[in-house]
Amino acid sequence: MPSIADSERPASLRDALEALERGEQASNTPAKQRAVKVSGVVDVICRHAFDVGLDQESLRTVVQIASVKTELDQTSVTTLIKNLYPAQRVPAGLVVTIVGALGQGKGKPTPGTQNGFVKWLITVHEIIDDSTVLSRLYGVLFGMLDSISIRTSLCHLLSLITLRKHVKPFRIEQLLELARGLGNEPALQGLLRVYKDYYPDIILGSTSASRNSFPPAPDAEWRSRITAIQERAAAEADAGFEQHNGFKVSRKGPKRGKSSAIPDVHTFHANETSVTLEGIDNVEDFVEKLDLIDPPGQMVSFLTDPLLQKYVELRDTPIISRRIQLWLESCLEDQYNASREGVVDVRYLSQILEGLLRHVQYTNSLLPTVQAFLKEYLLVWDGLQNVDTLLSLISYIPIQPFADARVTFLQPLERALGGHDLQSYEYLLGFYTLLFRQWTNQAMRQSSRSGSALEHPDQRALFDLASHFSTLSSSLVLDLPPDSPSALSITSAILTFYEQLSTSSKPQHIPIILPPTTLINLLTLSSSTTVFARITGIVANYRHAFSAHPVPIHQYYPEEVTAAFNSTMRDIHNLLWLSRGLLIDPPKCVGLHCEPELRDTLHAYLTDLDHEYGIQTAFNMTHNPLLASLALSAWLDVENEEIEKEGYGPDAITRHAGPMSQISLERLRARGGVNVDWEAYRVRLLRWLEERGLRGPEDFMFAASVPLRTKYGDQA
The missing domain is CATH 1.25.10 (Leucine-rich Repeat Variant)
Known part of the structure; x- marks a missing residue:
């Protein structure tokens, strides 16, 4: 140059x-x-x-x-x-x-x-x-x-x-x-x-x-240079936070350090022979000098400093524990009193709660002092300040009888959140999802047990928590306008919980806990395609859970539980695949609890519109109002492939206008249209939906139908 x-x-x-x-x-x-x-x-x-x-x-x-x-x-x-x-x-x-x-x-x-x-x-x-x-x-x-x-x-x-x-x-x-x-x-x-x-x-x-x-590979010299530049910039860019590898104390810098509620790690009265955390800069140095390190002056720094967290976990002496407990008791009591009097420093409290959350995420254990604070603070909390941090903290409470947790934490929490807008219910549902996940993790660490699925206190606690969630979610689904944005967001939060619940079971540790059949029915008949796909996927998850469970099932679960689930499976199978929508044949199927008089009235209305229509086919994959347009798009793909495969003239062959049925495909074949098998087309439709993000119907059908799984399972 x-x-x-x-x-x-x-x-x-x-x-x-x-x-x-x-x-x-x-x-x-x-x-x-x-x-x-x-x-x-x-x-x-x-x-x-x-x-x-x-x-x-x-x-x-x-x-x-x-x-x-x-x-x-x-x-x-x-x-x-x-x-x-x-x-x-x-x-x-x-x-x-x-x-x-x-x-x-x-x-x-x-x-x-x-x-x-x-x-x-x-x-x-x-x-x-x-x-x-x-x-x-x-x-x-x-x-x-x-x-x-x-x-x-x-x-x-x-x-x-x-x-x-x-x-x-x-x-x-x-x-x-x-x-x-x-x-x-x-x-x-x-x-x-x-x-x-x-x-x-x-x-x-x-x-x-x-x-x-193909795109040329980036110039090796250019990439190595940019990597070196960005690594150096990352180490120097933010004066407020020193980058470290987890084995070096963090520094917030002078400006941020003065305003921080949690101080930096600093060892007072150190001399030339002292070994301090500030002098550690790699894992080998930390391991070699662990027993020689002098504790820093303010142990509360462990809330935000990864190296001090490791030190506290590995050197948890009575003195260190007592120092941490005394600081937390004093600090949290001050914050509680300030909140009760309405003079709390919101920014200071936020930093304390975020530090506590980082600590509990590192240790997966909520300190007794923090539990005591949360118990009292929830009684004066406004339901708005630090909502994400606070809910995440409470989700780490130890697994315990649900009645105890409900009185101590959950009722105050629900009262604080319940007085606000609908978004507060999303927070509440999301909190219960977090809580169930944490309790599941704690229950998994217990030794295995045999016998009834709910005989152990931990299993009963999980069951009671899920039952409470089911009562809350059923009430919300019934009360909210079905197509409002808030209702869809809340329904999505409900489904997220059951997607976790349906895949969490582990024999002799975590029981299979079913949603109420009435809630499954309501969600199955939702006006949202996404909700329908997710709920069918959830039911498929439960089917897989029962299949993987040790037999005989009746030794672990009451017969009414498995009978109710089998009935739900048949109802959805009749609805989606067999063109027997809302068929009532107790105890095998209860037609999603649709009253016979209502079914007859709906059937008469549909047949008046068109004699080929009927309530039995109104919900299957090609006539379902949620799936009909998608089924037609999939059919066009199938039809075009057949036309090209057989060498038909695109303008000469008879086309199907939809919706498809077994009889209509036979008529199409007789009138000179393509020859497509009804079952093969529906399997193709299931995979077509899965490719576009709607996997639930395919999962459900292959879980519910042994013949279908046997015939087409290897191709899935």
């Missing part, structure tokens, strides 16, 4: 950036009229970038200058782009600026500059602070594939960021048209191969591949 005498070189990075930025000196001034040679300015910027990287503001300045048409020579611009070493993660706004500079238009940079920018995006796409920004700009990037100068690099970038959601029919058509017009262009063929991986049945034929078809 050309250079000039130091007297002509800008003194610093800031001076160099200002020289580029000011119109009268560089970027917008013809070369002969400049007071400073551009080569010297570029040299300063590039050397600084190579040594320590460019911070986000400097990076933004260089990109903004290079992303528009300027008087800078191409060599200087190319050199700048090649040396854009970011010291931190690349801002999403910078990516938007670069994408906005691509393509044709007045004021756009040269094709060479644009190509350099695209190559730079290929290199840094993994370190953008918002990983979704390129995905959101996918349509813009794809629309510029007709730009010859950047097409190769653009194809490589698109190959790296393409997801299934980006592969649209119109884009497939455009790619195929480009490929036909341009011939065997390697990068374009590589992008087409990515598309074909997602939809091999749509993109037919073979796409040639060569070494140039």
Whole structure:
């Protein structure tokens, strides 16, 4: 790179950036009229970038200058782009600026500059602070594939960021048209191969591949340099928090340390022979000197310092425990009194609670002093301050009889949360999900036991907790407007709990705990496709849990429990697969508890609309109002495949308008349509739904039907 005498070189990075930025000196001034040679300015910027990287503001300045048409020579611009070493993660706004500079238009940079920018995006796409920004700009990037100068690099970038959601029919058509017009262009063929991986049945034929078809591997020297720069910046960027490896005390820095409720680790009265935590900087040093380390002055620092946490756990002497207990008792009592009187320092209390949470997450154990504080604090808590931290803390209470936990913690908690908006119920449901997970983890550590699934106190506590949750959730589902955003969020929180519950059981440790059949029925008949898919997946999970349980089942669970579950399974199976919706044949099936008179009335109404309709088919996979349009889309895929496979003329063959049924497919075959087996089509529909995120129906059918699992299970 050309250079000039130091007297002509800008003194610093800031001076160099200002020289580029000011119109009268560089970027917008013809070369002969400049007071400073551009080569010297570029040299300063590039050397600084190579040594320590460019911070986000400097990076933004260089990109903004290079992303528009300027008087800078191409060599200087190319050199700048090649040396854009970011010291931190690349801002999403910078990516938007670069994408906005691509393509044709007045004021756009040269094709060479644009190509350099695209190559730079290929290199840094993994370190953008918002990983979704390129995905959101996918349509813009794809629309510029007709730009010859950047097409190769653009194809490589698109190959790296393409997801299934980006592969649209119109884009497939455009790619195929480009490929036909341009011939065997390697990068374009590589992008087409990515598309074909997602939809091999749509993109037919073979796409040639060569070494140039795939995105080039990032330059090894460039990547090693950027890694070194970012690691150094991460260690120095935040003056408020020193990076460490878990075996070195953390430092918050002077500004943050003064305002922190929890002090830094500091060992007072140390001398030359003392071994202190501040002198430890690696695991070997810590292990070797563990028994010699003098305790620091304020043991409460263990709430936030990972090294002191390790020390306390490994050297838990009575003196250390007592020092911690005395500080916590004094501090938490002060916070309780301040909260009761309405004069609490919210920021100080937040730091204490967050420190307690970090400690309990590290140890999985809630200190008795903290439990005593929470018990009293919940009585004066407003249900708003530090809600996330407080709920996470309480979820670590030891497993105990549910009645005791309810009186001590849960009733005050529900009262505090219950007086607010509907979001408070989401917090409450999420809390019970956390609590059940923690109690499950604690119960798993107990020794195994035989006999009834609920004879051990821990098992009974889990059962009572789930029963309480079921009562609460059933009430919410019945009371809330079914299609309101709040109702959908609350329903999602309910399903999250049961997804955890349905997969948590372990024989002789964690019992199988079923939701109420009435709640399953309500969710099965929800107006949301997602809710329907999730609840069928939950029922499938329970079926797998019973299958994996030691036999005979009746030794562990009462007969009425398994009978109720089997009835629920048959009801959903009748609804979804056998076209026997709401069939009532007790005790085998109870029709989702639909009254016979209501079923008859609904059946009469449907047959009046069309004699081929009826209540028995109204909920199956092809007629269900939640799935009918999806079933038709899947049918179109199947039908088109059959047409192509058999070589039919697309315009000559009879098409099916939907909805499909066994009889309608037989009629279609007789009228000259495709020949598709009814069962095979429905299995294909199950997998079609699974590929699009609705896995529940497929899981349920293969769990509920042994013949289906035997015939098609190997293909799942």
